[in-house]
Amino acid sequence: MAGNAEVIINIAGRSLFSCGLEVLNTSCAEYKAVKSRIIAAAWKDGTISAISLPTDKVGEVPDAPARPEYVKIAGKNDKMKQGNRKAFAHSVAHAESYAIDLMWDMVCRFGPGNEMPKEFYDDFVRIADEEAQHYSSWANRLKDYGSFYGDLPGHDGLWDSARETSSDMLSRLALVHLVHEARGLDTYPMAVARFTKSNDEITLTFMEKNHAEEVTHVAAGIRWFKHLCEKENKEPIPTFHKLVRMHYLGVLKPPFNTPARDRANMGEEWYMPLTKEVNI
Incomplete structure (x- = not known):
C-alpha cells in the first residue's frame, strides 16, 4: 500500500490525455486519487x-487500468458480505477507486476520437476529482474502523x-454511467439507515456530500448521452433501452x-421499461 509517501506528478507541458493515462497506469488506489486531484x-x-498533443498515442489506452496488487479480486459468483460497517465501507471504497479509473478512461478513450467540446472534459475531470475525494473519505473511514x-x-x-x-461511447455512457452509477443512487437510503442505526455521524456527514455529487455525475451522463444522440440523429430514451438490453x-x-x-434528470421513462423482460 501507499503509506505516507508523497505523490509527485509532473504536469509541465503535458496534455490532459497524457496525465489521465498516467492515472490509468498507476496501480496504487491512493496514488490514483492524489494524482487525480492534482490533475x-x-x-x-x-x-x-x-x-x-501530437506526441500522445491516443489510440493506446490500456484495455484495463493498473490495479493495486494488495486488493484481492473475488470470483464472479462470490458474494461479498456487507453485514457490518467495515464490509460496507470497503465495498464502497472499492467501487469509488474503480470510478476514478472509469472517469479517466472516458476522457482518454472517448474524448479525442469523438471531438467532444471542452465542457465534456470539464465534467469528467470534475467527476474524477470528486470520485477521488469519495474514495479517500471511505478509505480513511476504514482506518477508523481498524481496517484498510x-x-x-x-x-x-x-x-x-x-x-x-x-x-x-454511447454504450459506455448507457451501461456505466446511466445504469451502474444510477444504481449507486439507489443504495443511498439503505446506507443512510445502516449508519443512522449505528449513530455514525461522521460517515453520515460525508455520505450526504458524496451523494449530492453523485446525483450530478448521473446528470452529466444524461447530458452527454443526449449530446451524442443528437449528433447521431437518434432518440435518446429508445437508444438507451436498446443499448442496455444489448449489454x-x-x-x-x-x-x-x-x-x-x-x-439527475432521469425520469422513470428512462428506467422503468427496463424492469421488464423484452424479446429482442
Whole structure:
C-alpha cells in the first residue's frame, strides 16, 4: 500500500490525455486519487490546457487500468458480505477507486476520437476529482474502523462493464454511467439507515456530500448521452433501452431512488421499461 509517501506528478507541458493515462497506469488506489486531484486542479486553473498533443498515442489506452496488487479480486459468483460497517465501507471504497479509473478512461478513450467540446472534459475531470475525494473519505473511514482498503476482497464487475463497452461511447455512457452509477443512487437510503442505526455521524456527514455529487455525475451522463444522440440523429430514451438490453444481463430491479434520479434528470421513462423482460 501507499503509506505516507508523497505523490509527485509532473504536469509541465503535458496534455490532459497524457496525465489521465498516467492515472490509468498507476496501480496504487491512493496514488490514483492524489494524482487525480492534482490533475483536476491543474485543468481547472489552466495549467493543463491541451486535451491531447501530437506526441500522445491516443489510440493506446490500456484495455484495463493498473490495479493495486494488495486488493484481492473475488470470483464472479462470490458474494461479498456487507453485514457490518467495515464490509460496507470497503465495498464502497472499492467501487469509488474503480470510478476514478472509469472517469479517466472516458476522457482518454472517448474524448479525442469523438471531438467532444471542452465542457465534456470539464465534467469528467470534475467527476474524477470528486470520485477521488469519495474514495479517500471511505478509505480513511476504514482506518477508523481498524481496517484498510485491501483488507477484504472486491469484485471486478465494474471493469467488466467497461470492457464490454470499450468500443462505443454511447454504450459506455448507457451501461456505466446511466445504469451502474444510477444504481449507486439507489443504495443511498439503505446506507443512510445502516449508519443512522449505528449513530455514525461522521460517515453520515460525508455520505450526504458524496451523494449530492453523485446525483450530478448521473446528470452529466444524461447530458452527454443526449449530446451524442443528437449528433447521431437518434432518440435518446429508445437508444438507451436498446443499448442496455444489448449489454446488461437481466432486468433492472427496484427499489429505485426516484427523488435522486429525478434530480439527475432521469425520469422513470428512462428506467422503468427496463424492469421488464423484452424479446429482442
